[in-house]
Amino acid sequence: MPKVKIDGDPIPPPVSASTPQSLHKSIIFAVTAVALAAIGGIILFAACHPDFWPALNQHTGNLIWALMGGTFLLSTAFGIASVVSYKKGIKTPPKTTKKQIKPKSSRPTRQPDPSKKTQQQPTVNLPANSAPAKPLYQPKGYLVVSWNIGSNHDYMVTRKGITNNSITSDENNQQLTTERRALAKECFTELGSTLCSPDIVLLQEVNKTFDALETSNTLTHCFGTNYECLNSPPSEGEKLDTAVAWNTQKFEKLHDDFAKSEFLDKGKIREWRDKIVVLRDRTTNKILIIASGHIRGFPLKAQNIKDQAQDGNKQLDSLSQKLESIQTNYSADITILGMDANTDSSDQAERLKILKSKIWTIDSSTNFTHANGKLDYFGIFVNAGMPAIINILSTPSKSQHTSSKNPSDHEMLVADIKFW
Numbered sequence: 001m002p003k004v005k006i007d008g009d010p011i012p013p014p015v016s017a018s019t020p021q022s023l024h025k026s027i028i029f030a031v032t033a034v035a036l037a038a039i040g041g042i043i044l045f046a047a048c049h050p051d052f053w054p055a056l057n058q059h060t061g062n063l064i065w066a067l068m069g070g071t072f073l074l075s076t077a078f079g080i081a082s083v084v085s086y087k088k089g090i091k092t093p094p095k096t097t098k099k100q101i102k103p104k105s106s107r108p109t110r111q112p113d114p115s116k117k118t119q120q121q122p123t124v125n126l127p128a129n130s131a132p133a134k135p136l137y138q139p140k141g142y143l144v145v146s147w148n149i150g151s152n153h154d155y156m157v158t159r160k161g162i163t164n165n166s167i168t169s170d171e172n173n174q175q176l177t178t179e180r181r182a183l184a185k186e187c188f189t190e191l192g193s194t195l196c197s198p199d200i201v202l203l204q205e206v207n208k209t210f211d212a213l214e215t216s217n218t219l220t221h222c223f224g225t226n227y228e229c230l231n232s233p234p235s236e237g238e239k240l241d242t243a244v245a246w247n248t249q250k251f252e253k254l255h256d257d258f259a260k261s262e263f264l265d266k267g268k269i270r271e272w273r274d275k276i277v278v279l280r281d282r283t284t285n286k287i288l289i290i291a292s293g294h295i296r297g298f299p300l301k302a303q304n305i306k307d308q309a310q311d312g313n314k315q316l317d318s319l320s321q322k323l324e325s326i327q328t329n330y331s332a333d334i335t336i337l338g339m340d341a342n343t344d345s346s347d348q349a350e351r352l353k354i355l356k357s358k359i360w361t362i363d364s365s366t367n368f369t370h371a372n373g374k375l376d377y378f379g380i381f382v383n384a385g386m387p388a389i390i391n392i393l394s395t396p397s398k399s400q401h402t403s404s405k406n407p408s409d410h411e412m413l414v415a416d417i418k419f420w
Contacts, residue, residue: 137195141389141418145191146338146376148204148294149184150408152176158371158409177209180407181218184210187405187412188222195393195414197223201245202292202338206231215245225249232258232275232292242275242292251279251288254330259322261315263296272296274319278330287332293319293339295351309351312342316354324358327381334388334419335381340410344373355379365392369411376413388419 137143153170156162170176191198201219203210210218212229219227229245246253255278262271274293281288295316298308316339323335337360343351355362360379369376382388393414 137393137416139196139199139416139418140391141416142199142288142336143196144200144202144290144336144338144378144415144417145198145412146202146204146292146378146415147412148340148376148408148410149206149210150180150410151205151207152180152209154409155180155407159406171207180209181214183405183407185218185222187407188218191412191414192223197225197247198414199247199250200290200336201227201229202290202336203243203245204241204292204294204338204340206240206243210243211240212243215243219245228253230256230275230277232273241272241294244275244277244290244292246277246279246290250282252282254278254280254287255326257322257326259291259293259319261296261311261318263311263315272315274315276323276326278326278332286334287330289323289326289330289332289335291319291323291335291337293337293341295319295339295341295343297342309343313351313354316341316351320355320358320360323381331383333383333386334417336417337379337381338413339377339379340375341377342375344375352377361388361390363390363392363415367392369413370409376410378413378415378417380417380419382419386419388417391416391418 150158151171152173153165153167155176156165156170201215203215206215212231215229216227219229226248227245228248229243231240232242257276257278258273259276260271260273262269264270272294274291276289276291279288279290280286293316296312298312319337323337326332327335341351352362358381360381363378366374368374378390378392380388380390393416
């Protein structure tokens with residue numbers, strides 16, 4: 001292995017026994033010496049032949065002897081030069097230019113203190129004039145995101161103040177959909193840069209804007225790791241609504257399911273489906289159930305709010321029963337539900353009591369996640385005797401709640417969920 005300089009460039013290897021320049025000269029001298037020796041040998045052979053020598057006069061014979069002697073002398077000289085050139089190449093390595101040995105960094109290197117024992121550490125090369133990256137948040141448990149990604153129409157009304165558009169024209173506006181996708185990517189990217197990549201993402205009201213493929217591609221692009229996403233299968237005549245995604249490097253999928261809830265709407269039976277997935281933590285082997293719920297809302301100004309809220313209450317009750325059943329079947333360590341509950345404790349407290357009465361833990365944050373109040377919640381259900389903490393964190397969309405940079409009418413809800 002070559003040694004490594006401080007700036008990371010490899011030090012040139014030791015010079016070989018003979019450099020290419022000296023070896024080239026040595027070969028030329030040697031070949032010339034052999035050629036001259038061959039010529040001298042031919043002359044000597046001819047001069048010694050009995051038929052050749054008597055035919056020559058004395059003057060010519062002297063010239064031949066002189067030529068032969070000179071040839072042998074030159075041959076000897078070139079042979080000696082070949083040997084000298086080869087040995088000189090061994091003793092004198094080629095000169096290296098300053099460019100070859102000059103470190104990339106012009107800063108002086110720190111010399112080690114011989115009085116202290118040092119241990120070689122790997123070096124990290126930062127770009128010129130770059131500051132160290134801000135340390136990311138280190139979750140104590142699982143970093144989970146729950147977000148009602150909203151619709152085109154909600155975006156137009158809430159973020160742009162345009163209320164005269166029809167819902168149908170907004171939802172079919174592909175340019176508007178593309179604009180909201182770009183804004184969602186910005187929010188996810190900011191989440192990764194200010195906190196860290198989420199372990200689990202629970203989405204509501206995905207519709208056609210964030211189907212499974214779009215969600216997987218978005219999360220993988222923003223966080224640089226692979227995510228798998230599953231949508232709740234739409235019932236006949238319904239749109240996609242909920243989706244769950246997870247970091248595939250941390251979790252293995254064991255099972256996927258959904259909870260359905262029927263309700264009567266304008267004389268027609270409709271069905272909402274909330275997505276559920278069972279995961280195994282690849283490191284701890286703990287079993288998790290994750291679910292995304294979009295609970296049916298109700299008119300806030302209705303005189304009979306309690307009656308209007310019954311469909312959503314039944315939906316949440318059905319969802320919790322489904323989750324508790326799966327938890328029993330898989331002996332899951334924890335169930336994590338991220339939901340748009342479509343209620344505030346001051347509007348319809350009975351809805352949240354459905355979970356609290358079943359020994360679920362609901363996050364206690366009171367920060368608004370919607371213009372109408374705190375509508376979005378985390379609920380967790382753990383095995384008996386296992387404490388759990390839901391730590392709600394600040395979100396990228398919090399500062400964008402009143403701006404057009406949030407693609408939804410809801411804020412992103414982020415929590416560090418720890419259980420042991």
